Amino acid sequence: MMKEDNSLRRITRLQIYMFFTQFLFSTTVGFFIAPLVTTAGFMVWVSVLFGCALGLFITYLSYRLSMRRPNGFLEQYGHEIIGKWIHYPLIYIVIFINLYLAAFILRQFTDFITQNFLPETPDWAINSLFGVCIAQGVRSGPVSLFRSAQGLFLLSIGSVIAFPLFASKQLSFDKAIAFVTNLNMSGAWNGSMMFASLWGEMSFIIYLIPYIKHPEKLMKSLRWAAYTAGVVTLVNILAILFLFGPELTSNMSYPVLELVRYIRVGSFLENLDPLLVLFWLYTMYLKIALFLLLSVMGLTHTIGLKDHKPFANLMTATMIFLSMYMFNDAAQPEQIMKTSITALLLFTCMIPALYLLVDWLRSYRRKRIN
Amino acid sequence: MISIAVVFGMIGYIEWRSLQRSNRKQKTQRRVVILSLLLMLGMEAMYINRNHLSIGLIIDSLFDPIQRWIFIG
Numbered sequence: 460m461m462k463e464d465n466s467l468r469r470i471t472r473l474q475i476y477m478f479f480t481q482f483l484f485s486t487t488v489g490f491f492i493a494p495l496v497t498t499a500g501f502m503v504w505v506s507v508l509f510g511c512a513l514g515l516f517i518t519y520l521s522y523r524l525s526m527r528r529p530n531g532f533l534e535q536y537g538h539e540i541i542g543k544w545i546h547y548p549l550i551y552i553v554i555f556i557n558l559y560l561a562a563f564i565l566r567q568f569t570d571f572i573t574q575n576f577l578p579e580t581p582d583w584a585i586n587s588l589f590g591v592c593i594a595q596g597v598r599s600g601p602v603s604l605f606r607s608a609q610g611l612f613l614l615s616i617g618s619v620i621a622f623p624l625f626a627s628k629q630l631s632f633d634k635a636i637a638f639v640t641n642l643n644m645s646g647a648w649n650g651s652m653m654f655a656s657l658w659g660e661m662s663f664i665i666y667l668i669p670y671i672k673h674p675e676k677l678m679k680s681l682r683w684a685a686y687t688a689g690v691v692t693l694v695n696i697l698a699i700l701f702l703f704g705p706e707l708t709s710n711m712s713y714p715v716l717e718l719v720r721y722i723r724v725g726s727f728l729e730n731l732d733p734l735l736v737l738f739w740l741y742t743m744y745l746k747i748a749l750f751l752l753l754s755v756m757g758l759t760h761t762i763g764l765k766d767h768k769p770f771a772n773l774m775t776a777t778m779i780f781l782s783m784y785m786f787n788d789a790a791q792p793e794q795i796m797k798t799s800i801t802a803l804l805l806f807t808c809m810i811p812a813l814y815l816l817v818d819w820l821r822s823y824r825r826k827r828i829n
Numbered sequence: 830m831i832s833i834a835v836v837f838g839m840i841g842y843i844e845w846r847s848l849q850r851s852n853r854k855q856k857t858q859r860r861v862v863i864l865s866l867l868l869m870l871g872m873e874a875m876y877i878n879r880n881h882l883s884i885g886l887i888i889d890s891l892f893d894p895i896q897r898w899i900f901i902g
Contacts, residue, residue, distance in 0.1 A: 559888065645902040652899050762860055769848060769861045772840045773868055780833060780872045785884040795885055799892035802899060806892070 468672045470605045475671065475680040476687075478608035479661055481615055482749060483688035485742035487657050488619055488695050488715055490567050494796050496700065497709035499650030501634075501641040503696055506650025511689040513651060514658020514808075515682060521662035521811035522678050527818060529674045533665050533811065534760035540818045549810060550761055556807050557663075557754035558774065561747045562781035563792065563800075565589065568743055569782065570789050575716060576733065586779045589744070594775035596748040597755055598768055601670050604748055611741050618738040619691055622715060623698030625722040630701040656801045658685055659808035666753050712793070715739075751778055833872050841865030 499506045528536050538546040569585050577585065596604050623630075661681050668674050699714045702721060708714050719732045752767075755774045759767040786792055841862060848858045875884060 559884075563885075649900045649902070758864075762864075764857060764860065769844045769857070770864065772844065773837070773861075773865050776836050776840055777868050777872060780836075780875070781884065784872075784876050784879045786886075787879065787883050791883065791885055795889050799889045799896050802892040802896035803888065805899070806895070 467669050468674075469602045470667070470671045472673065472676060472680040474605040474609055475664070475677065476684050477612040478605045478745060478749075479664075479681060479684035480687045480691075481608055481612065481742040482660070482746050483658060483684060484616075484619060484691045485739070485746045486564055486567070487654075487688070487692050489571070489713065489739065489743065490796065491653065491657065492696055492699060492714045493709055493711055495650050495653055495696070496705050496714075497797070498653060499646040500643050500705045501637045501700065502643045502647035503650055503700070504638055504693060505647040506654050507689060507693045507696065509647070509651040510654020511658050511685055513655035514661065515685050517655065517659035517805075517808050517812065518661040518664070518681055518685075519678065520815050521665045521808075522681070524811050524815040524818065525665045525668040525677075526675065527815075529668055532669060532756075532760050533814065534757050537814060540814050540821070547761065550757060553807060553810060554754050554757040554761070556803065557750045557757065558778060558781065559785075560804075560807075561593075561750035561754065562778045562785060563795075564743065564747050564750070565593075565778060565782040566786065566792055568740070568747070570792065571713060571716075575713070576736075582783060586783060589747075590775050590779045592744060593748050593751060593778075594772050596744070597752045597775060598771035600767070601667050601752060601756075604745070604752060608745055611738060615738040615742050616687070616691065618734075619742075620694065622718050622722075623694050626698060626702060626718055629721055630698060632701060634701055634704065652805070653801045656804035656808065658689075659805065661685065662808045662811055663749070663753055665811045666756060747778075751775065830873060830876055833876060834869060837865050837869035837872070841869075 495503055495506060524533075534550050537550065540546070541549075565586065568589065569582050572585055573580060573582065596607065661684070664671075664677065664681065668677075671677060695715060695718070699708055699718055702718060703711070703714065711717055716732070716736070719736065722732070751774060755767045755770045758770055758774070764770075844861050844865070845858055848861060875882075
């Protein structure tokens with residue numbers, strides 16, 4: 460039996476709510492709107508609702524597993540459930556996938572910044588500067604990272620909600636009928652899977668359970684985070700569809716940026732896009748930092764080190780080099796978002812569910828024998 | 830290529846020195862040095878083969894069939 464260490468438990472439920480709200484809408488609003496609209500068209504609202512519910516269910520499975528051993532890290536007790544020959548390879552895969560996801564989002568971030576705001580700046584400079592910030596966040600640990608999410612929560616959520624509000628005069632609400640008449644069930648299903656894979660990322664909370672105060676009440680914070688981020692995403696997607704329609708949206712790289720550029724309320728707001736985008740970029744920092752932190756912590760626990768700090772800078776450097784050299788050109792990340800990222804995310808999110816299933820079966824068998 | 834070796838060499842050395850100064854176990858120091866060497870070699874290999882072998886595309890080829898199976902149509 461693992462001993463409870465209450466000195467670790469410093470992440471509050473409010474911090475979890477604020478962190479995961481920003482974590483969920485960050486890349487979804489930034490990079491996933493075009494693939495989602497391409498897949499689901501006007502049925503994207505069904506995808507958002509169903510995907511949100513499915514993502515919460517995946518997270519719930521992870522939560523149930525964590526409640527069976529709330530004082531331990533999955534990396535440390537997992538071999539008791541599925542045996543060390545499956546557990547360790549699986550955990551190394553999770554470590555690599557988390558590192559890959561951090562590098563992938565960093566690459567998307569760099570492409571976005573260089574294409575829109577810093578065209579002459581070399582990639583390595585943006586990566587290194589952003590990487591230094593991420594390394595500091597990761598080195599500080601999960602408690603500091605979750606606390607930092609509180610700082611700009613209202614500003615980041617306010618700015619993302621403001622995108623459609625400022626552009627409301629230009630929206631063509633006549634298209635609203637298409638949300639009911641343009642039925643596309645296969646598209647809605649595919650979109651739901653994409654959305655579920657993004658919302659299912661909340662299941663990664665299992666790797667941080669010993670840091671959370673009152674983990675038994677965790678699900679409520681996650682549920683509210685999922686709802687809030689769902690509303691933020693839906694408002695943005697609907698505004699984009701009202702403004703551009705599905706055909707034009709699916710041909711855009713960054714529909715939200717186009718929406719922000721449509722803001723023509725007054726001279727004061729005309730050049731506001733860098734400011735609005737700035738707060739949204741902060742949410743991306745949180746997402747990359749969490750993926751990297753999970754990778755670093757996973758490695759620390761698997762190797763058997765006391766703290767994660769010695770690995771933080773090394774893994775950050777690896778993430779930066781990966782993001783620079785793992786793709787040959789800028790088109791590859793966009794292609795991967797359409798062809799494999801949903802399966803990759805669902806696979807990673809379902810790993811705790813696999814452990815839960817085996818744990819349930821084993822305890823059921825034990826009960827029958829006794 | 831040289832920059833990868835320099836970056837990992839510097840970070841590895843700084844981490845190793847700080848572990849030494851805080852009197853951490855020999856085993857911990859060894860693990861940090863080994864990891865920095867492994868990561869450096871991995872990144873060098875990726876850099877050298879970046880035109881023939883893209884890690885992104887390898888992962889894509891692994892998960893693309895699963896995604897085709899999940900998606901309808």
